[in-house]
Each structure stands twice: as C-alpha cells, then as structure tokens.
Amino acid sequence: MENKKQLLRALGIFAIIVGIALALALSKNIFSGNQFLDSESQPAGPRVISQNPMDGQRLDLSAPIEIEFDRDMEPTKTGDAFSLLANGVAVPGQLAWVNARTLTFTPDAPLDPGTVYIATFSTTAAAKDGTSPQEIIEIEFKTMESLAVAQVFPAADTQEVDLNTSITVIFNHPVVPVTIVEEQSKLPQPLKFSPEVKGKGEWVNSSVYVFQPDEILLSGTNYQVRVDAGIKDTLGNALDDSFSWQFDTRAPGIYNFSLQGGAENPTEEVKDIPLDQTFIVTFLQPMDAKSVENAVTLINRETQQAFPVKFSWDETFTTLTVEPNGNFKIASYYELTLANSAQASDGGKLKEGLVVQVATVSLPRLQIARRRAMAANSRKGWWFKLPQCHCLRLWMYFLLPIQRANLPQ
Numbered sequence: 389m390e391n392k393k394q395l396l397r398a399l400g401i402f403a404i405i406v407g408i409a410l411a412l413a414l415s416k417n418i419f420s421g422n423q424f425l426d427s428e429s430q431p432a433g434p435r436v437i438s439q440n441p442m443d444g445q446r447l448d449l450s451a452p453i454e455i456e457f458d459r460d461m462e463p464t465k466t467g468d469a470f471s472l473l474a475n476g477v478a479v480p481g482q483l484a485w486v487n488a489r490t491l492t493f494t495p496d497a498p499l500d501p502g503t504v505y506i507a508t509f510s511t512t513a514a515a516k517d518g519t520s521p522q523e524i525i526e527i528e529f530k531t532m533e534s535l536a537v538a539q540v541f542p543a544a545d546t547q548e549v550d551l552n553t554s555i556t557v558i559f560n561h562p563v564v565p566v567t568i569v570e571e572q573s574k575l576p577q578p579l580k581f582s583p584e585v586k587g588k589g590e591w592v593n594s595s596v597y598v599f600q601p602d603e604i605l606l607s608g609t610n611y612q613v614r615v616d617a618g619i620k621d622t623l624g625n626a627l628d629d630s631f632s633w634q635f636d637t638r639a640p641g642i643y644n645f646s647l648q649g650g651a652e653n654p655t656e657e658v659k660d661i662p663l664d665q666t667f668i669v670t671f672l673q674p675m676d677a678k679s680v681e682n683a684v685t686l687i688n689r690e691t692q693q694a695f696p697v698k699f700s701w702d703e704t705f706t707t708l709t710v711e712p713n714g715n716f717k718i719a720s721y722y723e724l725t726l727a728n729s730a731q732a733s734d735g736g737k738l739k740e741g742l743v744v745q746v747a748t749v750s751l752p753r754l755q756i757a758r759r760r761a762m763a764a765n766s767r768k769g770w771w772f773k774l775p776q777c778h779c780l781r782l783w784m785y786f787l788l789p790i791q792r793a794n795l796p797q
Contacts, residue, residue, distance in 0.1 A: 446532035469513035501534035562594035607736030608639035639739035
C-alpha cells in the first residue's frame with residue numbers, strides 16, 4: 389500500500405513538470421507570433437504626395453514652396469524637421485500650415501537665380517498617427533534665371549544695317565501681360581537710343597518688344613541701344629544690370645551706274661560713246677542734291693579741262709542724270725568722277741566714290757568701198773564700158789553717221 393502511494397505521488401510530480409514545460413513552450417510561441425504580427429501590421433511612414441512648384445517647373449525667386457503629405461502631420465515636429473538647403477546651407481524663412489497635411493515655406497529674402505535648392509525632412513518629422521519617415525525626405529527645386537535680355541535685332545556689332553530696319557529686344561521672361569493694342573501706351577517702353585530715334589514701340593507678345601522708327605535710320609551711323617536696369621517681369625523680378633549693344637547702319641552707296649543706252653557698271657574704259665552721251669547714277673538712299681552735284685566732275689583727260697554738265701533728279705533723289713552741256717569732241721577721252729564727299733540727305737558721306745573713263749567715237753574713216761557698174765541690161769562684172777557712156781556707182785561705209793552736206797560733191 390505504501391508503495392502504491394509513492395507511485396501515485398511520483399506520477400503527480402511528473403505531470404506537474406510536463407504541464408509547466410508545455411505552458412512555457414506555448415507562451416514562447418504566442419510571444420513570437422505576436423512580435424511577427426506587430427512588425428507586419430506597423431503602418432508605413434508619411435510620404436510627400438505633391439509639391440508646388442511641380443517637379444521640373446522652375447521656382448520663382450520670392451514665391452513660397454508648398455509641400456503636401458499623404459496624412460495629417462504633427463506641425464511642430466514636422467516643422468522642426470524641415471530645412472531648405474543651398475549648397476548645404478539652410479535658407480532662413482517662415483513656415484506655415486495651410487491645413488493639417490500641407491506645409492508652406494517662404495524665404496526671408498529672394499533666392500538666388502539659377503540655383504538648385506534641396507527641401508529636406510529628417511526622420512524626426514511625425515504624423516498624427518505616430519509614424520515617422522523611415523528615411524530622410526529630399527525634394528529638389530531649381531530657381532528660374534534672373535530677368536535678362538535673351539536676344540536683340542539687329543544683333544550686337546552688326547555692320548551695314550539696312551536703314552529701314554526695326555529694332556527688337558526679346559526677354560527671357562514675360563515682362564508685360566498680353567493686352568490689346570489700345571493699351572500699349574501704358575506698358576513700359578524699354579529701349580533708349582543714342583543718337584536719339586523717334587518712333588513707336590509695340591509689345592508683340594509678353595516678352596518681345598519691337599521699335600519702328602518714324603523715319604529711316606541715319607546712314608553710316610553708329611547706334612547705341614540700352615535697356616535700363618530695374619524693368620520687372622510679370623512676377624516682379626527686376627533686371628539687375630543695364631543691357632547695351634550697338635550696330636552700324638549702311639553708309640550711303642551707289643546702287644548702279646550706267647551709260648544711257650549703253651554699258652552698266654563698267655570696269656574698264658568704255659569706247660566709242662556718242663558725242664551726246666548721258667550718264668545715270670542710282671543711289672541706295674535719298675541724296676543731298678547740292679553736295680552730290682558739287683562732287684561730280686567731268687574732264688577731258690588730254691587737256692584736263694572741265695566739261696560743263698547739267699543735272700536732273702527723280703522725285704526720291706535716288707537717281708541722278710548727268711548730261712553733257714553740248715557735244716563731246718570727236719575722238720577724245722573723258723573721265724567722269726563722283727567723289728566720296730557726296731552726302732546723303734541725312735548727312736552721311738558716300739562710302740565709296742566712282743570713276744569712269746570713256747572715249748568718244750573716232751574720226752570718220754572709210755571702212756568699205758565697192759564699185760558697181762550700172763547698165764540697163766547687164767550686171768556682169770565690176771566694170772563695163774558702154775558705147776555711149778560710162779555709168780559707175782561707188783558705195784562707201786563709214787564708222788559713224790555722216791551729214792550729207794559735209795560730203796564733197
């Protein structure tokens with residue numbers, strides 16, 4: 389009996405030990421499972437879902453940055469975690485919350501143009517659900533370039549600019565709002581000229597300004613054009629420095645020279661001109677008649693004597709006709725000169741003069757002489773002796789017209 393009790397007591401102790409072991413194992417498995425479930429069910433940290441300016445859009449130098457999260461944020465912790473960096477240096481500015489998810493940052497001073505800025509949130513930022521970013525959030529912004537003159541026409545240092553040209557300036561930003569023609573006078577007129585040019589300017593769009601002179605530009609003149617600093621674009625960004633350029637207009641010039649009814653723009657002596665030959669000079673621009681006529685000389689190259697001429701002009705004073713006052717001498721040599729002292733109507737001097745050498749027709753001389761025998765019934769041969777008469781006709785060809793009255797009878 390005693391042995392039976394001892395056996396039961398041992399079995400009870402064993403059962404207790406097994407139960408304790410089972411309980412320990414079960415509690416361990418449950419704990420491990422809870423840890424796994426907690427890790428999987430933990431929500432992700434807050435994310436940025438939008439920004440202004442958008443990705444790829446340039447940041448205005450004074451405009452605020454706006455950043456929106458995917459959940460409500462703790463404003464203090466998130467604000468403390470924010471920085472706007474330029475080359476690693478924080479930019480001072482003011483934070484504000486538009487709503488529980490949207491933060492704005494306005495810099496205290498205008499940002500630098502054409503510069504990359506990085507907006508960062510450290511992992512200490514926090515959402516109201518208790519989550520934080522799992523890593524640092526970085527958003528890149530690039531500021532727009534400062535207001536500048538992008539292009540001009542005529543281009544800087546252009547030579548031989550046409551006198552009828554207009555002057556154009558193109559900015560890299562919109563400077564004026566799109567408006568109707570009647571309101572053009574209220575818009576800025578950015579161009580200043582030296583020497584002064586009177587005319588009218590027009591903004592053909594928000595960034596392109598075209599100036600049309602009232603009259604043609606002065607010939608052979610250097611023009612300086614300036615856009616003063618301070619003009620602002622539509623966002624209020626000013627042109628930091630004045631912009632200047634220059635160009636030179638075409639000097640007065642000869643477009644064409646011709647001998648009336650004869651050669652044009654000859655490069656060598658023109659021979660056998662008529663004794664009353666007229667010359668025609670066409671200019672590229674209106675000329676000052678008096679200065680041109682004073683610059684014209686016509687001389688006999690053999691005697692160096694001046695030959696008198698008379699002048700006539702077309703209505704635009706661009707075409708001059710030079711006519712000899714009388715006939716030239718036969719078989720003589722002349723030189724027509726137009727000096728570069730001739731001036732355009734605006735005072736510009738002729739870029740290059742003109743010298744033309746001519747020779748009048750030679751003295752009359754016989755070129756061909758033929759004799760023809762004339763008979764009533766025969767044309768055979770050159771010479772015929774008829775019974776009662778001799779009929780001979782001589783044909784003579786001259787190099788120039790001959791007045792019949794001057795021929796010997």
